[in-house]
Amino acid sequence: MIGFIGFGEAAYEMAKGLTQEGVTGIIAYDPLLIEQDMSHIIKEKMTAVGVVPCADAKEVAIKRELLIVAVPAQFALAACEAVEEDLTASHLYVDVSASSPTVKKNIAAKIAKSNGKSVDAAMLGPLTVNQHKVPMFISGDGAHEFKKRMDPYGMNITVVSEQAGDASSIKLMRSIYMKGTAALLMELLEASRELKVEDQVLASIKETMEAVPFEQVVNQLVTGTSIHSERRGIELEGSLELLEQLSINSVMTQASKTKLDYVSQLGLRQSFKGNRPSTWQDVIDEMKVKLQANKAGEYHASK
């Protein structure tokens, strides 16, 4: 039923999980199959989970219509090019690599030429823990079909749109928040524990973050910052001083100050005449207007 192109950790874990769900007829190709000293290791891994090895990617594409391409991001485009001639209108090409939205869109364009359908898939957790059940965002013209075909096997798929690149974009944006929050927490917890106020700090943040739904927290923070960025930037100097006194790495707090100063310089407070706008969208749209006006100003100034 399924052909894997690339058989590293991701494909191995998915194949293992899907086989346990009763999927049969999985075949796969991996470049290591043709490296003499690695060939037997990768063959063993395939056969251990009931997967039949193929001589090359073309063979996989010819023998199977559902292709899951799980190669390192830098090889995603080449993997597509290796099989594009063999694709037909019946093919469903699913790229689960961690490639950029641009690469995912380029792949989708190639697949569209063959009249096949494609999926930009972004995995949002560790395969080794979740196997085929790893949370997955997908987009592209083949997204709904892929979800429909895989749901019976316990996969945890969310269709985000029919536009290739969207799933990967969401993953990368989500990363900014989740990894940024982790980085912020490490900084303030290091200092708070040193000051022995960690429990009260967390309790106070929890109270604010859980008082209203997340979308409301977002609105409050973004609209408030749009008009109070200057004052808040100055207030952060106190936090920075304290981190310095404690000799604690302050890279996140410094960046927050820089960002607030950047927002101040855009002049959003003036745009909104000091009145908090209603929604975060108002703020982001006005930022864009200001940035474009600044660019136009620079253009005119440089003439």
Place this chain on the structure above:
Amino acid sequence: MIGFIGFGEAAYEMAKGLTQEGVTGIIAYDPLLIEQDMSHIIKEKMTAVGVVPCADAKEVAIKRELLIVAVPAQFALAACEAVEEDLTASHLYVDVSASSPTVKKNIAAKIAKSNGKSVDAAMLGPLTVNQHKVPMFISGDGAHEFKKRMDPYGMNITVVSEQAGDASSIKLMRSIYMKGTAALLMELLEASRELKVEDQVLASIKETMEAVPFEQVVNQLVTGTSIHSERRGIELEGSLELLEQLSINSVMTQASKTKLDYVSQLGLRQSFKGNRPSTWQDVIDEMKVKLQANKAGEYHASK
């Protein structure tokens, strides 16, 4: 009943609110009272809310035992020094300035010499909106007494400890998180809206942030990052590339990557032998051990 030292926006709004709650006998001194051209303006403001002006700070300290000192942060220590000789064991000295924990501790030490009690108060919201009901964290040996005396007038006071400096420290740590989160949100929403995936991005973050209580989110993010910081730093490169493609300011994402790289270099993954520790406290404590070991190493290397 109350004497204010400093009568700027904060004191004015508090006095106004407290007067409406039925507090009488408020007196106040502000340096502007002795500046000829400003004197009548500040006097009018005081009398408008039923506050009697005083000739100097000493007069306030002699006439009232509950002193609320609301001066700009840089004058907080001088304000204390101006009255310390006049303080008695009956005095309760409440500093609501935005001074650093160190300044707050210095003030507390001075007050302790007079056998009076002191309060380090940190205001956590806009006075103009909340007046005397502004959320306030307080600490110090006079904290419980101040709360007991002011609660009947609708003030929103949380005692955090009996140690001066703690209230201010909590405010500054809380700031790192709240302002950092605002800065992160602006960055990712600017990009997400440009890519037209903003709704899905926010929905995905909401799901993760609201799935478990905040303290559990903290634990997951910090313990996970302690052993996966290297991989997560590399993953952020994708987000950075995308921001660059979109010409969007990426100062927060860059800092997050720098912070993750910093954590990787500490070698926490090796400390925990690749196994996620149980609590965020384990991570922060190990960071401290590693930093001290590094410093000792540098010391020995430089000998």
